[in-house]
Amino acid sequence: MWWGTVRAEEEDPLSPAQVRRVRAVLALGGVPRDDHADGVQQVRLKLIERRAQGTESPRDIGAWAAAVASNYAVDWHRGRNRQERVSERLQTMTAWRQSVPGPEEGVLTLAVAEGIEALPPLQQQVLILRFYVDLTVPQMAEVLSVPLGTVKSRLHAAVQAMRVHISAGTGVRG
Incomplete structure (x- = not known):
């Protein structure tokens, strides 16, 4: 498999309209534009994993992709909050040592x-x-x-x- 490109015989699991919808959900979910490509990639990955496991494809891939994108946005915020808490803890530790x-x-x-x-x-x-x-x-x-x-x-x-x-x-x- 070639990374970053889709071979001619492989089809993108998401249509361009579905990709736009996923990006819109990510934007509404507060995910920065720089991370939208990662979010779209995660949606594609989940869909490919479903197919590889033999799980039936969702009836409405667009709605399913929007739900996965929404979950990605929630996870993105959780990760950011976790990182902020760790940073605050480290600042607290260094502040007391200096004071x-x-x-x-x-x-x-x-x-x-x-x-x-x-x-x-x-x-x-x-x-x-x-x-x-x-x-x-x-x-x-x-x-x-x-x-x-x-x-x-x-x-x-x-x-x-x-x-x-x-x-x-x-x-x-x-």
Whole structure:
């Protein structure tokens, strides 16, 4: 098979009118024009996969293609939102590291900073979101896309580890 071209004996599974309809659905779904070709390609791929599996072709290929394009638009937005959440998390992680005061601010501040640095990344993440970003546990679960219980157990383990670290480093009893 030649990529990017259709051989003469192979027929495009979508008519030009259906391709225009798919592009219109993608545009209405908020997918940027640069990604329309990918959306049309996904619709073609789904149709070819159906044929290869021996599944009966849809009665109205245009309507079916529009539904697949709509699903592609939803998936595109989910992926974008997921990427934005990851970027926000990374910005939060770097922001707290830049805002940690130096040792002149006190022994306790230094002990907290060192304690956070010593934690595993997942525990660092929940501590920062809870105490620096002031998110609630349910908000953290939503932002991190993990179950509520996972956030609670990570937060509990992180607080316990911090308590041990601070009390050992400063002589303060937790």
